[in-house]
Amino acid sequence: MIHFKKKHHFKFKKKLDFSKHILKFGSFGFKIKKAVCINYKQKTFIKFFILKIVKKIINNKIKIFFYSKCNYNQTKLPLESSMGKGKGEISNSFGYYKAGFLFFEIKNISLNNVLQLKNFLNKKKIANFFLIY
Template identity: 50%
Template structure:
């Protein structure tokens, strides 16, 4: 029996520090392991801020815990093997299950559930809210 060697090892446990609320009263946690590109991340931030303005007129604080620092590379289609890694075409980040992507302070539970339903319908990332 041969043992396959896996080069990228991701731990799916909660031994990292980004699964507890630190600043806000409501947090939105990622349900599944996911890769988010910089464009999707900016679009998600725009959607969140827009929807929060629609829901309440009060002052709301939002903390985002996302940084894109991995580079995705791609070779042109007409290149052969041995030409190197390729050019960087996108930056992204990998998020583990249970990572809190953003926290909100100054919003009611009812409005946070509306925001959760709205974000899950967008099908970028599936969220779960924690209080």
């Protein structure tokens, strides 16, 4: 009897010792609560929003380490095309992040300011973050 392996669309490790779960450079990290697809526009919006909030809250210099990448491409065919005309042109790029993925880290910041930043980010509802340190 031949057994075939089941193919999955996204190949991720299911263990918690996955390398994207551990703090490496910063003192505080933001993890994602639920699995989510974030496109390139949302990712850049999160980056600029973080930098804007950090400038308002803090006067001294801090370091931010981002780990998110948009690895997958979304394609779209024109409306008039019939079947069998290929895959279509790339319309958007996105990244799939599973629950517990370390989205970014922050260094040289106090706990009170980090909690304030977390509340601002969770109000935007792009992704729900929780704090690790």
